Amino acid sequence: MKTKHIPFLVLLIAIAISFSFSKNETTPVKPFVVVLDAGHGGHDSGNVGNGYKEKDIALKIVLEVGSILEKQPNIKVIYTRKTDKFVDLYKRGAIANEADADLFVSVHCNAHNSQAFGTETFVLGLHANQRNLEVAKKENEVIFLEDNYQENYAGYDPNAPESFIGLTLMQEEYLDQSIMLAGLIQNNFTNKLKRKDRSVKQAGFIVLHQSYMPSVLVETGFLTNDKEGAYLNSTRGQKEIANAIAEGVLSYHKNLGLATSKAKNPEITQEEIDKAIDSTEEKIYSDYTFKVQLAASSKKLSTKPENFKGLKEITRSKENGLYKYYYGETSDYNKIELMKTFAKEKGYASCYIVAFKDGKKHKLSEVLKTQQK
Structure with missing residues (x-):
């Protein structure tokens, strides 16, 4: 990027x-x-x-x-x-x-x-x-x-x-x-x-x-x-x-700037990154939850930050025989876009946003057409 x-x-x-x-x-x-x-x-x-x-x-x-x-x-x-x-x-x-x-x-x-x-x-x-x-x-x-x-x-x-x-x-x-x-x-x-x-x-x-x-x-x-x-x-x-x-x-x-600083300057704290995310203008889709998918693997890994290049808020789910690893969980699309930027800067070049509703995946392009609140 x-x-x-x-x-x-x-x-x-x-x-x-x-x-x-x-x-x-x-x-x-x-x-x-x-x-x-x-x-x-x-x-x-x-x-x-x-x-x-x-x-x-x-x-x-x-x-x-x-x-x-x-x-x-x-x-x-x-x-x-x-x-x-x-x-x-x-x-x-x-x-x-x-x-x-x-x-x-x-x-x-x-x-x-x-x-x-x-x-x-x-x-x-x-x-x-x-x-x-x-x-x-x-x-x-x-x-x-x-x-x-x-x-x-x-x-x-x-x-x-x-x-x-x-x-x-x-x-x-x-x-x-x-x-x-x-x-x-x-x-x-x-x-x-x-x-x-x-x-x-x-x-x-x-x-x-x-x-x-x-x-x-x-x-x-x-x-x-x-x-x-x-x-x-x-x-x-x-x-x-x-x-x-x-x-x-x-x-x-x-x-x-804050996203790239975190990747290049470890002295910037996670609290500073969280503050940047929290200050981002909201774009809420109240019926949906967004996550950044980082990887899919047959290996079951602990979700601790050291296994994911320092990223926190990692969750894991098993789908069709594979473990899927996600970063973040929010109904705010602007926030998840920024989190995807952080993930890419940390080395997850192929990560992407996934939308869920009632635990089921939905096509992101269709979700974004829905009326935001």
Whole structure:
């Protein structure tokens, strides 16, 4: 997993050591780099539902997000555009790659031929349904406005479903982290702003495919909806949406930083990790229990931490002749996502989340579609 930033506690230790040798020496620290991408721009206005221009609203939201993040220590913000100009999709990803960015966040506004409304946040993946395919196709058709698009995208046709099949390969390494960030942002929209939750989804967006780090595309709402379009076009709406996105990024940075710190710095206590988990915004599915499956084996092991790389809260069950070993047990999906991150950093690269109801396993993708409380 991508963990390029130096955790805060490690930074403090490094600074203390450097001062013990020389007051004039400092320890260089790579900042946590966030690339913010305002969709469309210039001669590409995006959708113009109700007469509003997606390119203008997306830019205003992105600049506000950047303003919030830039006030934080050790966070560097890079913009794919700060003015009303057109930027090729492949160049947006290239900006993030060249900056060796830690996150890529692309901001857009949705449209539909009905009064549909609500927010949805996408990560890169094969379209799960026709609606996701249509959203991705609409955003990807921007390439037709670019010069030499046949050369830049090697014959990619945004109208051909088969073009999406190869898009996930380069991003697969970062999918878990992308989903974690998307969930934090989407949860803020739903719980703090009370926007309709259209959930975290996967679709084949070229702009996400071009970036080699955890990446999300945020559809902040529908300009074609009379009420939501006016909200997104307002200063209040833009500031609220920007705050929700920025807080999601900051929560991701904090939680992932503590997770990687625990793996690399054993001096950070389990109590600190527990505190980080407890402070994570809740996303409760009251009828279900989530666990992280670490391993399956014919061997019966004691669930003590030393057998599981120091992880606590281990449970064991026997299923179909094999012993299954699980980490954590909670109805809070954000908490179990963070616990999965801890487990991966401890070496359980293939661990995954399992959902239970009344002691029986249920398909996670179906559980996540249920109404959260």
